[in-house]
Structure formats: structure tokens, C-alpha cells
Amino acid sequence: MKNKEKWFEHIFNNSGVGILIVDKNRTILEVNKTFCDIVGYSYEELINKHARVLHISDESSKKFGEIAFNTVLENNTLDLEYKFRHRDGSSIWIKITGDVIKDKQEVLWIITNINKRVMFQEELAKLNDTLNSKIDSQIKILREKDRQLQYQGRLAQMGEMLNMISHQWRQPLMSISATTSFLQAKLLIEEFNQEEFLNELHLIDDSAEHLSNTINDFRNFFKLDKQKVITSLEDIVENTLKIVKPILLNNQINLIIDFKSHDNIYTLENELRQVVLNILKNAEDAFIENNIKNRTIQIKTYSKNDFAYLDISDNAGGIKEENLNKIFNTYFTTKSSTNGTGLGLCMSKTIIEDNCKGYLTAINNKNNGATFSIKLPIKK
Incomplete structure (x- = not known):
């Protein structure tokens, strides 16, 4: 029996968790060394003291008694994170679980320093x-x-x-x-x-x-019209050509139109027109800058897998391979400082992908030029 008592005392004092035993009046009956280390008090400073000494205020002590102590006495499970007061006056967070012993006359608290x-x-x-x-x-x-x-x-x-x-x-x-x-x-x-x-x-x-x-x-x-409307890629192209076609023809640019889609799309009409205009103007600038003689822009629409496509292709010299993944970046331009801001294609991609929920891509084609492709969902 004495060996068992020594064994229990050894476990009690050397446990990795703090142990606190109080009676139903919340008077401290027993504590182990780990608990003393957590709260900074000596064994003698805690024994027979009211548990209020462990709380940061009288209000906190009262609240704990109402929430935690009474919960355990009613045989309910308690697993609580709470703020105690260290002996030096600072606050410490502990995790506390409790259980009743000796016919509900005492409560055993297990405390972990968190x-x-x-x-x-x-x-x-x-x-x-x-x-x-x-x-x-x-x-x-x-x-x-x-x-x-x-x-x-x-x-x-x-x-x-x-x-x-x-x-x-x-x-x-x-x-x-x-x-x-x-x-x-x-x-x-x-x-x-x-x-x-x-x-x-x-x-x-x-x-x-x-x-x-x-x-x-x-x-x-x-x-400036941000209202989406039902339209078609063909209407977008035709309305854009009303604006830019005379300039293209004046610069000896031959236009080839091939409309095969005619499906409805639900989009920001005016913003989409400005994207098409920007691509056509870029092609015009490339023709002039590269001094291309036989100038052709092909505009083609078609539908595939619930999407309407608009391809604008030219033979204006194409895009350098090292620039293909940069042309949609803000302020990137291959034009002279007087002719380019680097904003057109960046804003065009934003309009198509963010505002119109579509896709804008660019590749070099087999005719020594570039092809810009706009892909938009068909309106069902």
C-alpha cells in the first residue's frame, strides 16, 4: 500500500500536466508541481486559498464558477480554454478539463499551458x-x-x-x-x-x-455603354469597318471577309468593337512600319463547340517569337514612342476576358503575318 501511495505521489508531482483539486466551495485542496510552475505560485501560496487567486479579476472568477465549475458538478463534460492570472500579474492561457471526485464533493482539474x-x-x-x-x-x-x-x-x-x-x-x-x-x-x-x-x-x-x-x-x-446586348460577331465587324475601312483602303490594304458564324453573342457591343478596331489599326501600322507591298487583312467568323470565333489575320510581318508572350502586357509595345503606348492589346485582353468572359489569343500564321483570335460563348 505504501509503495502504491509513493507511486501515485510520484506520478502526481511529476505529471506533464498541471493538477488542481478544489472542493465544492472552490477552496484549493491540492496542486502538483507542474501546476505551480504554470501559475508561478508555490505550493504553500495556493493550498487552502480560494480559487479566485488564479483569476484575472473577481468577475472572471465568478464567470468561471458559473460556466465551468457548475458544469462539472452536474456531471457534464468540460473542455475549456481560459485565461488565468500568473503570480507576476500577467495573463496566461490554459486549457482546462474537469471531473468530480468523492461523491461530487471535490473537483479534479487537469490544466495544460497553451x-x-x-x-x-x-x-x-x-x-x-x-x-x-x-x-x-x-x-x-x-x-x-x-x-x-x-x-x-x-x-x-x-x-x-x-x-x-x-x-x-x-x-x-x-x-x-x-x-x-x-x-x-x-x-x-x-x-x-x-x-x-x-x-x-x-x-x-x-x-x-x-x-x-x-x-x-x-x-x-x-x-460609354456598359450594357450587354445580344449581337453577332458579323454586326461587330461591319459596324467597325464603317469607321476604319476608308483608311485601310486608302493605305492599299485589301480586305477579305468570310462570315460563317451568324450566331448570337451576349456582350458589351461597343467595347468589343473597340477591340476589333485596335487589332485592325495595329495591322495597318505593321504594314506601314514594315513597308509591306501586297497588303491583305482577312476577317473570318465561324462557330465551334458552343463558341463563336473571330479571326483577324494579316501578312504584315508577324510578331517576333520572343514577343508573343509579352504583347498583352501593360505598356509593352514594339512601336516607336510616338506611335505606341503599349495599352491597346492589354486593354483589349481585359475587355475580352474580364468583361466579355471570352478569350483573346495571338499567333503567327503561315502568310508571314499575325492572327488574332477572339472566342466568345454563343448566346443560347
Whole structure:
């Protein structure tokens, strides 16, 4: 019996966990060395003291008694993480489990020190808060950069628009100027013919109407409209060619159109037009920069596996292999500083993939040129 008592005493005092025994009035009856080490008190400082000494406040002690102590006395399982007070006044986190002994007259508490783990978790939480704050800050910076990119892209589009308007207006304005000069000359030499004058005035009216229609086309093309509509790749191409075709033809660029899709797509119509315009303008620039003689752009649509495809191919010299995976990067351009901003293809990819939920890719084709392919889901 004595050997058993010594054996139990050895286990009690050398256990890897803290042991605390209190009576139903929460008076401390027994503690082991591990528990004393956890809370910083000596054995003598704890025995016969009220368990309130272990709590960070009277309120905490009362709360623990209501939640934990009474739970154990009612034969309910308790597994709790709680904050105790160390002898030096600091707070320590412990994990505590309890059970009743001696016909519910006493409670045996098993205590594990989890202060390092809790402190680590709190530090990790602070780090996460800091990281989240930094992420939020970076997101704001990226959004501002994106806003600036869109603004710069809009300026570039305005420059392109003014160039195309001036090109399309040049011929009707020259026609109006020539007609008015002709009529003025007739009046000066007093050779007035009413029918001839009316015919010439009709020519002026036709030219003025062409100018008005051109403005309407450009206004509709570049208006800021984020509403998705049901359209087709063919309509997108045809409306874009109204804007850019005269310039392409003026630069001796032959257009080959091959429409085979005609399926409906649900997309941002105006933004998609601007993507097509940007690809066509890039091809035009490449023809001029590379001094290509026989210039051809082929525009082809087709459908496959619930997707509508638009391929725009040229024979303008192609893209250098080392640049193929860079052309959609922000600010990357192979043009001179006066001709390129590096924003067009980057914004085009964003429009297609983020806004239109499609795909935009580029490859070199067998005709010594590049092929840009737009893939969009068909509207069911």
C-alpha cells in the first residue's frame, strides 16, 4: 500500500500536466508541481486559498464558477480554454478539463499551458490584419492604376478617332469646297444656270449628309455603354469597318471577309468593337512600319463547340517569337514612342476576358503575318 501511495505521489508531482483539486466551495485542496510552475505560485501560496487567486479579476472568477465549475458538478463534460492570472500579474492561457471526485464533493482539474500557442495565434491574427491592410492598400493602388490606364487608353482612342474623322471628312469637305468655288466662278462670269446650280447644291447636300452620318457613326461607336446586348460577331465587324475601312483602303490594304458564324453573342457591343478596331489599326501600322507591298487583312467568323470565333489575320510581318508572350502586357509595345503606348492589346485582353468572359489569343500564321483570335460563348 505504501509503495502504491509513493507511486501515485510520484506520478502526481511529476505529471506533464498541471493538477488542481478544489472542493465544492472552490477552496484549493491540492496542486502538483507542474501546476505551480504554470501559475508561478508555490505550493504553500495556493493550498487552502480560494480559487479566485488564479483569476484575472473577481468577475472572471465568478464567470468561471458559473460556466465551468457548475458544469462539472452536474456531471457534464468540460473542455475549456481560459485565461488565468500568473503570480507576476500577467495573463496566461490554459486549457482546462474537469471531473468530480468523492461523491461530487471535490473537483479534479487537469490544466495544460497553451499560452505560447495562443500568443502565436494572436500574433498571426495581427499579422493577417496587417497583411489584409497592405492588400487593401495595394488593391486601391492597382485600381487607381487601372483607372489611369483606362484614361490613357481613352485618350489614345480619342486620338485615333480624330485621325479617322479627319480622314473621312477630308474628301466631302474638298468636294464641298470645289463645288462652292465652281458656283462662285459661275456667278462671277454671270453664267447662271438654274438646273446646274441645283445639281451642284444637291452634291453639297449629299456631302453634308455624309459628314453628319460620319459623326453619328463615331458617336455610337465610342459612346460609354456598359450594357450587354445580344449581337453577332458579323454586326461587330461591319459596324467597325464603317469607321476604319476608308483608311485601310486608302493605305492599299485589301480586305477579305468570310462570315460563317451568324450566331448570337451576349456582350458589351461597343467595347468589343473597340477591340476589333485596335487589332485592325495595329495591322495597318505593321504594314506601314514594315513597308509591306501586297497588303491583305482577312476577317473570318465561324462557330465551334458552343463558341463563336473571330479571326483577324494579316501578312504584315508577324510578331517576333520572343514577343508573343509579352504583347498583352501593360505598356509593352514594339512601336516607336510616338506611335505606341503599349495599352491597346492589354486593354483589349481585359475587355475580352474580364468583361466579355471570352478569350483573346495571338499567333503567327503561315502568310508571314499575325492572327488574332477572339472566342466568345454563343448566346443560347
